[in-house]
Amino acid sequence: MTHTGALCPAKMVGTMNRYSAFAVAREAFRDHAGWRRAWGNPEPKRRYDVIIIGAGGHGLATAYYLGKNYGITNVAILEKGWLGGGNTGRNTTIIRSNYLQDPSAAIYEKARSLYEDLSQALNYNVMFSPRGVMMLAQTEHEIRGYKRTAHANALQGVATRYIGPDEVKRLCPIIETRGPRYPVLGALWQPRGGTARHDAVAWGYARKCSDMGMDVIQKCEVTGIRQAAGQVTGVTTTRGDIDCDKLGIVVAGHSGHVADMAGFRLPIESVALQALVSEPIKPCMDVVVMANTVHGYMSQSDKGEMVIGGGADGFNNYTQRGSFHHIEETVRALVETFPMISRLKMLRQWGGVVDMTGDRSPILSKTPLGGCFINCGWGTGGFKAIPGSGWATAEMIARGEPGPLAAEFGLDRFAEGRFIDESVAAGVAH
């Protein structure tokens, strides 16, 4: 992911190419010389109405919906690295909304439904593939848990159902349902869950933000948050001081550090989460399967690689890379359910720093600093939430108060003991 937009220093308001079959045909006749940069590479201005720290999916989506839903476009998105170079470009791209608690189902289903036509809305192919997601039940306890979630989802308007082992086998023939330790007893099935191309989601939002006149500024690290009389006034960055009226902190695994700059603490821990992919093979699996008991999950990418994820590290750290024991543990767990992968070579492994809350639910909240809002705590499962989270965070920043989607996810829930327990839905890391 190396798109920095460096060849286009000018502002790009309304100047982007519209992507279409016609445009592809037109450019084919002129050596593709007419394509413009997808987003600009502006210098920071002295002042913005809103600054968003973090150009991951959540930060970019927040900026996009600020512009689209509220007409706020004097916005800068500041990124210390490159667009989507954090967890947004490192995840295993699973999208689903089969959560147990009502506030979670509402925000994840909002996100899933926005994914349905996100490519059209952004005019950028995010390759949303609603191929279906199943969470395997491999113990009696999981059967009860997933049946309960299916009933809750029915009340919440989330389309899921509990299926038996024969249907699991029909949907995914490479599964060994009679496994030696943990036979497959059934699954929670969400037919419109699936995957999308993760970095395309960041790029699509960035392109639209840039086109609306916002400044997406890469290689610009926020090193301090300035305030006066309890109100945010701006940020200090590696490219100078920038003033703002409102500030959104959307930095996932770095949330604790940035909150510290603003003068408050978060009930959050950062840990590395890893994933790996195999060599590409012919299509053999057209659903996403999560096996929480053995602790692994798998899907097949469009390139043919088997995309595999496991659990998070059991200790706090900020390492964005893989480790050998994770490969061994995750693959050993999955071989039991998918014996055919024992013959695959593993190609790549990587890690991201995820932000975990105690109840495994996110934080979308006002903060003790006036005008400063935070979006974090998506932990191992926030890729699927990007459009809904951006929608809700934009609403909170624009109005100064959380709207219905964000209301239950405030920081005050930790003081009041109003936890939104999703430790089962979060299960294995995804």
Ligand SMILES: Cc1cc2nc3c(=O)[nH]c(=O)nc-3n(C[C@H](O)[C@H](O)[C@H](O)COP(=O)(O)OP(=O)(O)OC[C@H]3O[C@@H](n4cnc5c(N)ncnc54)[C@H](O)[C@@H]3O)c2cc1C
């Ligand atoms: C291996 C792995 C697998 C995963 N699998 C899934 C999955 O299958 N499905 C799912 O839904 N979720 C999954 N997730 C979780 C998901 O990736 C994250 O929840 C989501 O991407 C978080 O997005 P974000 O925009 O909040 O954070 P990020 O994408 O991490 O963006 C935050 C940005 O803030 C920037 N930043 C930090 N500090 C500063 C600073 N001081 N100044 C300026 N910029 C700063 C960072 O550089 C970064 O680019 C997975 C995560 C990992 C690591």
